[in-house]
Amino acid sequence: MSDYSLTRDQKLEIYYWMRLTRTLDDRAVAHWKQGRGVGGMFSQRGHEAISIGTGYALATEDVVAPMHRDLGCYLLRGLTPRRIFSNLLGRSTGPSQGRDANMHGSGDLSLNLVGFISHLPQSVPVALGVAMSFLYRNERRVAMTYIGDGSTSAGVFHETMNMASLFNAPFVLIVENNQYAYSTPLSQQMKVPDIATRAAGYGIPGIIVEGNDVEAVYAVTKAAIERARDGGGPTLIEAKTMRMMGHAIHDGAEYVPRELLAEWEAKNPVTNFEARLIAQGMVDQVEIDEIKHRCEIEVTDALEYAEACPMPDAATVEDGVYAP
Amino acid sequence: MSTVPANFGFTEAEQIAETDRNLTYIAAISEALREEMQRDPNVFVMGEDIAGPFGGAFKVTKGFSEEFGDRRVLNMPMAELGFVGAASGMALMGLRPVIEMQFADFISTPFDSIVQYAATNYYRWGAAIPWVIRAPSDGGLRSGPFHSQNPEAWFVHTPGLKVVAPGTPADAKGLLIAAIRDNNPVIYFESKPLYRSQKGYVPPGDYVVPIGQAALARMGADLSIITYGAQVRESLTAADRLAADGINAEVLDLRTLKPLDTEAILATARKTGKVLVVHSANQLVGVGAEVAAIIAEQAFEWLDAPIHRLGGLDVPVPFSPPLEDAYRPSAQKIYQIARELAAF
Numbered sequence: 001m002s003d004y005s006l007t008r009d010q011k012l013e014i015y016y017w018m019r020l021t022r023t024l025d026d027r028a029v030a031h032w033k034q035g036r037g038v039g040g041m042f043s044q045r046g047h048e049a050i051s052i053g054t055g056y057a058l059a060t061e062d063v064v065a066p067m068h069r070d071l072g073c074y075l076l077r078g079l080t081p082r083r084i085f086s087n088l089l090g091r092s093t094g095p096s097q098g099r100d101a102n103m104h105g106s107g108d109l110s111l112n113l114v115g116f117i118s119h120l121p122q123s124v125p126v127a128l129g130v131a132m133s134f135l136y137r138n139e140r141r142v143a144m145t146y147i148g149d150g151s152t153s154a155g156v157f158h159e160t161m162n163m164a165s166l167f168n169a170p171f172v173l174i175v176e177n178n179q180y181a182y183s184t185p186l187s188q189q190m191k192v193p194d195i196a197t198r199a200a201g202y203g204i205p206g207i208i209v210e211g212n213d214v215e216a217v218y219a220v221t222k223a224a225i226e227r228a229r230d231g232g233g234p235t236l237i238e239a240k241t242m243r244m245m246g247h248a249i250h251d252g253a254e255y256v257p258r259e260l261l262a263e264w265e266a267k268n269p270v271t272n273f274e275a276r277l278i279a280q281g282m283v284d285q286v287e288i289d290e291i292k293h294r295c296e297i298e299v300t301d302a303l304e305y306a307e308a309c310p311m312p313d314a315a316t317v318e319d320g321v322y323a324p
Numbered sequence: 325m326s327t328v329p330a331n332f333g334f335t336e337a338e339q340i341a342e343t344d345r346n347l348t349y350i351a352a353i354s355e356a357l358r359e360e361m362q363r364d365p366n367v368f369v370m371g372e373d374i375a376g377p378f379g380g381a382f383k384v385t386k387g388f389s390e391e392f393g394d395r396r397v398l399n400m401p402m403a404e405l406g407f408v409g410a411a412s413g414m415a416l417m418g419l420r421p422v423i424e425m426q427f428a429d430f431i432s433t434p435f436d437s438i439v440q441y442a443a444t445n446y447y448r449w450g451a452a453i454p455w456v457i458r459a460p461s462d463g464g465l466r467s468g469p470f471h472s473q474n475p476e477a478w479f480v481h482t483p484g485l486k487v488v489a490p491g492t493p494a495d496a497k498g499l500l501i502a503a504i505r506d507n508n509p510v511i512y513f514e515s516k517p518l519y520r521s522q523k524g525y526v527p528p529g530d531y532v533v534p535i536g537q538a539a540l541a542r543m544g545a546d547l548s549i550i551t552y553g554a555q556v557r558e559s560l561t562a563a564d565r566l567a568a569d570g571i572n573a574e575v576l577d578l579r580t581l582k583p584l585d586t587e588a589i590l591a592t593a594r595k596t597g598k599v600l601v602v603h604s605a606n607q608l609v610g611v612g613a614e615v616a617a618i619i620a621e622q623a624f625e626w627l628d629a630p631i632h633r634l635g636g637l638d639v640p641v642p643f644s645p646p647l648e649d650a651y652r653p654s655a656q657k658i659y660q661i662a663r664e665l666a667a668f
Contacts (some may be wrong), residue, residue: 008426063417096449105448114416115449122441125406129413136395136419156436159406166401205417321483323452323507 004222005058006215006232008282014056014214015273015283016291018048021072022270023295024081027303028088032249038090039101042068046212046244047176049269050146050300053217054174054237055095057225058144065114065127065145068103069176069243073146077111081302091309098312099320121148121154124173128160131171131234142228144172144221150181161236164200170228173236176211178243183255196238204234211239212269242267347526350519352456352493354384355502355526357422361392363530364420367504370398370407371424371458381426382460382519408434408457412442412509415453420504428461428513429473442509443484452507456500461489462515462554464652468643474553474605474636479511480582480614486535489513491556493524495579498533502571506535513581515554522557538585539577540592544574546666547598549658550589550615552578555602561655562662571666581611586618593619597628598665602653607635629668632661 006014032041041261044051051072058064058076066073074084077096084223087094088102096105100115107115114130116123123175127145134141138188151157152175175195179186192198199206209220224235248255277283347355361365362454369385375397379386389397402406404425411421425431431438442453463472479487486508490496496514541556542563549559556577563573576592578585593599599619601612616631634653642648 023379098449107445107449107451109451114413115445115451117441117444117448119436119440122409123437125437126408126413126416126441128406129410129415130417131413132410133414133417133419136414156405156409157401159401160409161402161408163410262625269430322486323445323446323454 004219006218011215011277011282012287012291014218015277016075016295017056017072018214019291020081020215020295020298021048021052021077023292023299024075024084024302025071027299028085029245029249031303037088037249041088041102041249042247042275043245043249044069044071046264046269047178048051048072049214049217049273050171050176050211050239050241052313053214053215054144054146054221055218057218057222058142059225061112062142062144062225063112063114063127063130065116065123065130065143067120067123067146067148069148069178070146071103072103074103074106074113077113079106079108079111079113081298082305085302085306086309089206089306090311091306092312093309121151121156123147124151128164128169128171129223131164131169132167134170135167136303140229142170142172142225144174146174146176148181149175149177149179149186149189149195150184152198153189161199161202161204161234164234165204167207168231168233170231171234172224172228173234174221175238176238176241177238178241180243180247180253180256182247182251183253191300194238196236204236204237206238208238208240212240212264212267212272214269214273344417345525345528346523347493348520349493349496349515349522350382350384352497352526353500353514354386356497356504357385358388359529360411360501360504361388361396363575364494366418367420368392368396368398369422369600370400370411372400372402372426374424374558375399380424382516384424384458398642404430404433405437409437409441411455412437412445412453415455416451421455422457422504425457425459427471428459428475429470431457431459431475431511435478438479438485438509438511439482443482444460445484447484453509454507456503456510456512456541458500458512458514460516461513463519463641463648464517464554466643466645469640472576472641472648474513474603475511476511476513476581476605477610480611481563484509485582486510486580487513488535488580489515489553490533490579491515491518491541491551491577493522493526494531495533495539495577497526498531499579501530501534502532510535517554518557533579536580536583536585538576538578538580538588540574541577542573542575544572545596546572547600548576548592548596549600549602549662550573550576550578550592551602552581552611553604555604555653558653558655559568559602559658562658565659566662566666569663571662573662578611584614584618586622589615589618590623594626597626598668599627600632600634600658600662600665602634602658604652605635607633608638608640610635629665632665634658634661
């Protein structure tokens with residue numbers, strides 16, 4: 001793991017991305033709670049260490065297919081807060097131009113970013129296909145994607161992991177085990193305590209990582225990515241975390257015990273990383289405050305920009321169903 | 325002669341082009357695939373049992389592994405949902421997968437990946453998914469409920485897909501080439517009953533039948549039979565018998581089911597004023613219902629008789645010969661309905 005230790009500059013960069021992710025997410029939550037959003041909204045609160053730790057381990061030429069809890073990964077790949085808020089608010093300036101809701105449809109191949117669909121397990125074989133295209137063309141690139149604990153119950157999860165192993169594909173799957181699939185706790189989804197143990201059934205490594213520790217997430221992901229790049233095949237990484245809000249903004253998640261949320265709030269990935277950086281003497285409070293301020297300004301700008309952007313023209317509703 | 329069984333006679337394509345272009349329907353499919361793979365290194369085939377000397381359940385890709393190597397002839401485990409999803413990922417990266425669905429009946433297994441992922445992707449975020457699924461469909465072959473189906477209506481109903489269904493060897497080649505070059509997901513329904521029993525002239529080399537264009541298989545003035553796939557042959561057989569009775573039937577082969585060639589449909593309806601729509605798929609909410617609705621909406625005043633439809637019954641495709649024959653349209657049934665329609 002020490003091969004993948006981070007420099008001070010890298011750690012500060014990671015902190016910035018985590019803070020930007022949390023700031024944007026908080027702002028969106030507030031906006032929706034004020035009734036100013038469009039449609040639904042899915043908070044990623046608590047997933048910052050996973051989306052940033054994994055996304056930061058990718059090389060520019062690698063391709064990633066994040067899902068709705070991976071706001072940080074979209075930001076890292078270069079999808080700007082302006083474009084993200086535009087999509088959230090159904091504006092024509094978002095990556096889906098008002099075609100798809102919230103973070104769905106936020107793909108952009110120029111950023112090596114593949115969008116997801118609500119049928120989350122269906123994105124997993126697509127990301128494997130991206131990895132298979134690298135094999136086909138003999139390219140030293142890696143494809144990575146994410147699913148939650150819920151999607152690991154779908155048959156296509158098994159189909160994809162079996163094929164990834166069979167083809168020795170340069171493929172990394174991040175399972176974000178946030179303990180709830182909508183309202184259903186893990187205990188009602190599976191009998192095994194660790195999803196990572198399923199990897200043994202495919203003859204590939206299954207790694208468990210503390211999903212709220214960004215440095216740990218980065219280290220295991222970087223190792224898996226470089227292993228895949230060197231022809232070592234796929235890896236399944238189970239990042240254990242907690243979904244800190246409801247499934248979507250409408251959901252108060254009353255079914256989650258408050259003690260469990262309190263326990264995980266103490267493991268807040270953003271503030272804990274911040275405290276660690278200060279404790280290590282890598283950064284002082286002034287620098288932290290500067291980063292926070294920068295993030296606030298960026299997010300405010302993005303929201304104002306998106307609100308000022310035009311809605312799509314209804315006359316375009318039938319445009320772009322087919323590629324020319 | 326000794327090389328013919330091993331390679332379907334196509335390793336020396338030029339020789340064939342100069343001598344005999346009277347090919348079977350299935351040979352035309354193989355030829356289109358082979359020529360597209362020779363032309364474009366991004367085109368490859370994937371599916372169950374298609375590689376190696378076996379060459380697929382129907383031998384469409386026999387000899388392909390030898391010619392193109394394992395990299396471009398990808399055998400898949402029995403996981404249609406997984407590998408159609410993977411094909412979408414490969415297509416996103418600019419490759420052009422041609423997926424062999426061993427039987428069209430099995431296409432319900434990857435349904436999610438087709439209608440939810442691939443079909444919506446370009447509209448949702450502008451990234452094209454240019455794959456083709458070859459779906460061996462239709463029955464009359466005593467193959468039972470799970471090797472005889474015609475599930476095209478599901479996909480015609482799905483925005484973002486294109487659907488083709490060739491009824492002749494030439495169209496089998498030309499539409500497959502068009503499908504491979506199209507930048508959208510295309511479902512190519514090939515008709516199993518035509519595979520080795522239907523022969524016809526197939527143009528050599530680069531032959532494209534544009535998606536979205538129907539073709540008049542026979543000219544006539546008394547009534548129109550609008551059909552596609554294996555029912556084109558049945559309709560032409562019926563038309564010959566009708567001609568002997570002094571009834572001149574026009575036969576319109578739709579060839580593409582999505583997008584439908586509305587102009588050609590309306591033109592023949594307006595010309596004859598009497599329309600029979602025929603397909604092997606069950607009639608209820610089938611493609612024929614849409615064809616009939618188009619005519620009723622846009623050519624009503626030209627009609628001299630109610631539009632008739634003839635499709636499969638609303639039952640699973642039965643196995644035993646008398647049951648399957650009762651289920652499916654045939655030249656005889658088409659002939660009988662057309663006689664009544666002509667006399668209306």
